[in-house]
Amino acid sequence: MQTRTLLLAASAALALIAAGPANSAPKKAADPAGALQQRLLTLDTHLDTPASLALPGWSIMDAHKVAQDYTQVDLPRMKQGGLDGGFWAIYTPQGPLDAESTRKARDFALMRGVAIREMVAAHPESFALASKAADAAANKASGKRVVYLSIENAWPLGDDPTLLRSFYAMGVRIAGFAHFRTNQFADSSTDKAKWDGLSPLGVQLLAEMNRLGVVPDLSHSSDRALDDALRLSKAPLVLTHSGCKAVFDHPRNIDDAHLKALAAAGGVIQINSVYVKGLKQSAEREAAMKALEEKYPEDRKLTTAERQSMLTERHAIDAKYPELRATFEDVMANLLHALQVAGVDHVGIGLDWDGGGGVTGLEDIADLPKITKALLAAGYSEADVAKIWSGNVLRVLAAAEAEAAKEQAAGT
Secondary structure (H helix, E strand, O other): OOOHHHHHHHHHHHHHHHHOOOOOOOOOOOOHHHHHHHHOOOEEEEEOHHHHHHOOOOOOOOOOOHHHHOOOOOHHHHHHHOOOEEEEEEEOOOOOOOHHHHHHHHHHHHHHHHHHHHHHHHOOOOEEEOOOOOHHHHHHHOOOEEEEEEEEOOHHHOOOHHHHHHHHHHOEEEEEOOOOOOOOOEOEOOOOOOOOOEOHHHHHHHHHHHHHOOEEEOOOEOHHHHHHHHHHOOOOOEEEEEOEOOOOOOOOOEOHHHHHHHHHOOOEEEEOOOOOOOOOOOHHHHHHHHHHHHHOOOOOOOOHHHHHHHHHHHHHHHHHOOOOOOEHHHHHHHHHHHHHHHOHHHEEEOOOEOOOOOEEOEOOHHHHHHHHHHHHHOOOOHHHHHHHHHHHHHHHHHHHHHHHHHHHHHOO
């Protein structure tokens, strides 16, 4: 159905979709894409929003503006953009592999998981934990936002893959192996290879994921690690926030051969909004941003005053050295390419909100209906769009649950 001609015909409409109405008149209440977005079960597989929970004075219940504090997800905007929830990431930046550092990482990850659960417990009328694939639709029907947990970077597990059981009990249903640096479980796509794929410990961790019913996430891991996981996993894989090398040749993205292999194994690629176009920032901006990151490191809890100072300094950098940004059209180019190569049953969305995601025309989750509108313009049906927004990843989660039940029944 989705031919090259269809994709080219849709591309002309994308700029208008990204820009929105040409005048300043209020949007019509009967916007078909917006109405569909509210009806659909809409999930994002990589929400880095738990990092916002640690910000002084910041609340998930309040309406924030990305232009002011750079955050992209909160409950008011979830309602506005039709985001029903998704997988809230326990992200741990990679550090040294010595025992003391790894123990600190373990404690940090456990406490980040606790913070997610505390958010839910504090607002039971608005959020609900999910542990099974079927829970997402039930949450939406009850008017509550969906909260699955995920792990980005398995480093905190140390040398004990069975520690994943504790995170599973906490609610983790997707787990990745590595982040920007190679660790004890896998080679990173953006670091020097040490294991030529998954390490022996990574193979054990993969088996533990299958036994528990946790979906293996190969975003950030190397192509060889993906090859190993495709060969060894007894359940389908997911790439929770990745892109297409055919559109932007970056180590974080995957080529068409791997897209096809992932689809053949029943897996899903979730398209992000970070690695969608090659952009080289000015040397002045890079230096200023590096200095800002060193002054306010991400692993240190800031005071209210420090947070405000950081925002003031960041706004000054943006004004003096404007950021080169990708666009909504670049995100759609990745999404449409993945759909063409892997098929509509094997593509979803994980835009990396609050973790570096967001482009011109797709600034935060309030803009999600633009994607739905573009997909409809490209010829995809409402049933197709429902698969892309949640059906595909929930199918993969259900398959992980079925494999876990099989293995546990067999006593393996």
